[in-house]
Structures are given as structure tokens and as C-alpha cells.
Amino acid sequence: MFNAPFPTPAVVIHVTPYLAGAAAGTNYQTHVTLKPEIDANEKPEFSVHSVFHEIAHYYLYARPTWYAEGGAEFAASYARHVLTHTPIEVTNSPCSEAKSLSELETLFPEDSSDASANIDPSLWQCYYSLGERLMLTLYHALGEERFLQGWRELYATLAQAPAYPSEYEFEEVELRVAWLRAFGRLNQPELEQIWDRWYRGTASFVVDGVPDPSPADASLPAIKGGVDRAYVTLSPDGPAVNSFSAGDVTGWAYLTLEYSQRVEGSARELTLEIVEHSEDGFPYSRRDVTITFQPQHAGGTQWISLGPQPGQRWAPGRYWAYVYEGVRKVAEVEFEVTP
Ligand SMILES: [Zn+2]
Known part of the structure; x- marks a missing residue:
């Protein structure tokens, strides 16, 4: 999906109960740690997603954290979609702390995210939750090919960064422009609308109606x-x-x-x-x-x-x-x- 060689010669997984904060795993680039619960016999769904998520971080070792975490969540769901042909869906419950990523950034400045061990789990989860919602909205709006175009362009920036895998920090505008190129200038209003909804928080994300209006047959x-x-x-x-x-x-x-x-x-x-x-x-x-x-x-x-x-x-x-x-x-x- 990144259209680039895998950035490491080997994936080393260290299974350990000792992980920072509420994380199920962490990618340190040299190796990945995962909790023993990822054992497929214990939690089948969780384990596949967590392993995909951590492996995706080899491509997504970057900041802002919402891009890395939301991106890794999206990548894990996309990988499952490719394998099982099930639709891509979000995997995190809605963010309780902020309506948008810019609000989250003000609540939780980027330099404080190193201290993930001490972060309120609800706040930390918002990076995943809002990040993956932005990605999935872009994916639905662009369709697979154009979505992957923006996604690969951003990875190319990461891969060219000096001393990759240092944690490259994207400016918000860099992210937006990469997706804008994927949308094409003519469709800029659609991109801005998505950005208003999930990044800037200036448009409501509430969808009208009932998700499944069909009557229940008990x-x-x-x-x-x-x-x-x-x-x-x-x-x-x-x-x-x-x-x-x-x-x-x-x-x-x-x-x-x-x-x-x-x-x-x-x-x-x-x-x-x-x-x-x-x-x-x-x-x-x-x-x-x-x-x-x-x-x-x-x-x-x-x-x-x-x-x-x-x-x-x-x-x-x-x-x-x-x-x-x-x-x-x-x-x-x-x-x-x-x-
Ligand atoms: Zn992660």
C-alpha cells in the first residue's frame, strides 16, 4: 500500500507485559513490543489488528502523533480489507475529549506526547480515534487509488528525510497539500470540508438519521x-x-x-x-x-x-x-x- 520497499530487513517482535501506558504495543523501529494478549487464541480480532498496526509504524514513524497513530490504525484496517475483502471500518470508539484534531492538539501539545505513560488514556485514544476517522473519510471521498496516491506521497517525504527513521514532523499544511494533490484542485472544496469536520472542527461531524432504519425482527x-x-x-x-x-x-x-x-x-x-x-x-x-x-x-x-x-x-x-x-x-x- 505504500508502494515502497519495506523499510527494515527484519521485524523483531518482543512479547512483553511491560508496555508504556495503555498501549497494546509500541514500535521502536529497532523492534516492536506487543502484549502477551496478542496471542491469537486469546483475542483473535485484537491480535491481528495490533500486529498490523505495529508493523505499519515501520512506514509511519512520524509526527504529529495523530497522523502516525491514526495512519497505523487505518493501515491495519486496510491490510485486513485486502486479506478478507471486508469493508474498512474504524476500530476506535469516538473521541471523548475533543471534537477535532486541532482541538486535541491544543489540549495536548505535541512535545508532551513522549510522556505517553502518564497520559490520560481517554486523551491518548483520541489520537487513534480522530486520526483514523480523518483517514477513512479521505479514503471514502477519494476512492482507493487516489487515496493511496496521497498516502504514498507522504511516505516518500518520510523516506527522504535525513536519517529516517528519525521522527519526521509534518506540518499540518504538508499533510493537507499532499491530500489536495490527490483530490485535484477542482475538488479542493471537498477536501476543505473534510478538514473542517475532522481537523479544524469548524463543521459538525454529526450525521443525520439512523444508521440502520430497517425494522428489527426479534x-x-x-x-x-x-x-x-x-x-x-x-x-x-x-x-x-x-x-x-x-x-x-x-x-x-x-x-x-x-x-x-x-x-x-x-x-x-x-x-x-x-x-x-x-x-x-x-x-x-x-x-x-x-x-x-x-x-x-x-x-x-x-x-x-x-x-x-x-x-x-x-x-x-x-x-x-x-x-x-x-x-x-x-x-x-x-x-x-x-x-
Ligand atoms: Zn501506534
Whole structure:
């Protein structure tokens, strides 16, 4: 995707639990460190993405941090897309601390990012979250070929920098001009709009409407039952809520599914896909949950975690969680996170 030789003769991976801050891995150019959890048997999705992300840093060893981290997130998702032909999606929940990259830069000046071990994980995550959203918006607007043109032009600048892989620091204008060349002058307004939305923060990123307006069909024929009720709680067994304050909840909320069933004979397994959307128009989490239904029960309750990782704050805004069996939506919840 960079159209350039891999910048190192060997990838050395050091698997260690001792990593700075909340990082799953770090690329030091001489080697990559990754947490033991990347073992594919433990967290299959996470591990592939984390390994791709760290390897992408061989091409993306640069500043600003949002370009390096957002770029590595995008590259990891792009690599998966090339291998599996699934669409490229964002992988981070929305940024809770800033609406735009320029706001993030003022909250968190670039020279302080060396101290990543001491950085608030919610703030640190925003580099990934906002960075990958800008990249993916550019990718959708430009299409693959032209997107890669801008991307490769920026890498060529890095590769020519004296003593690469020193951390080359891009000026915001250098990044914008590389993408502008990919867009072509005639399409400059479109680029400026993307920049207003994700970099300058002068345009709203909120997308109108509902991500998936198709009606939910709650039946689950495979278990002769269905989803009776779907709602959000702040703890397993907690009361249903339609909204909660970002100041009150750190980390997961729970999608609670109450279901009925009539399984006969032996236990049955059913795999449901859980998709989480926020108002910025990106589905930010998509994963499968396999539930085992026992014949002696007539129903039960399943709790599914929603939202940012433990220790990270929710971004205020509207959210949707959808449950699919195959292509059929079987449950949905909409909720609001207030500041
Ligand atoms: Zn990284």
C-alpha cells in the first residue's frame, strides 16, 4: 500500500507485559513490543489488528502523533480489507475529549506526547480515534487509488528525510497539500470540508438519521424463541436507561437482551453480531457473540459490553447498538450520552 520497499530487513517482535501506558504495543523501529494478549487464541480480532498496526509504524514513524497513530490504525484496517475483502471500518470508539484534531492538539501539545505513560488514556485514544476517522473519510471521498496516491506521497517525504527513521514532523499544511494533490484542485472544496469536520472542527461531524432504519425482527427460529426485550444498563442487572452522563460512567455500559427459547434435546449455540454506531456515522465496533442455549431453560438474559474500553470516557452524543442474526436485525437500542 505504500508502494515502497519495506523499510527494515527484519521485524523483531518482543512479547512483553511491560508496555508504556495503555498501549497494546509500541514500535521502536529497532523492534516492536506487543502484549502477551496478542496471542491469537486469546483475542483473535485484537491480535491481528495490533500486529498490523505495529508493523505499519515501520512506514509511519512520524509526527504529529495523530497522523502516525491514526495512519497505523487505518493501515491495519486496510491490510485486513485486502486479506478478507471486508469493508474498512474504524476500530476506535469516538473521541471523548475533543471534537477535532486541532482541538486535541491544543489540549495536548505535541512535545508532551513522549510522556505517553502518564497520559490520560481517554486523551491518548483520541489520537487513534480522530486520526483514523480523518483517514477513512479521505479514503471514502477519494476512492482507493487516489487515496493511496496521497498516502504514498507522504511516505516518500518520510523516506527522504535525513536519517529516517528519525521522527519526521509534518506540518499540518504538508499533510493537507499532499491530500489536495490527490483530490485535484477542482475538488479542493471537498477536501476543505473534510478538514473542517475532522481537523479544524469548524463543521459538525454529526450525521443525520439512523444508521440502520430497517425494522428489527426479534424472532430467533433456531432456538424457537426470540428477543423479548433489549435495553441498556450501566451494570449487569442494573435498571434500563435511555441516557446517561459521560461524567458518571467510565468504560462499558451493557446491552441487555432478555430472550425466550424452547430448545429440545442438547444445548444449541447461536452466534449474533453486535454492531455499535455513534452519531459521527461510523460503526466503531463489530463483533460476534456466541450464546449457548440450554434445553432446561425457557429463557434468559445476556449482557453484552458496549462503548469504550474500561478506564476510558464516553464521548457525548447519540449511539445505536444493533444485534444481527446473519443479515437480519433482531434487536436494537438507541441511547444518548450527555456531557
Ligand atoms: Zn501506534
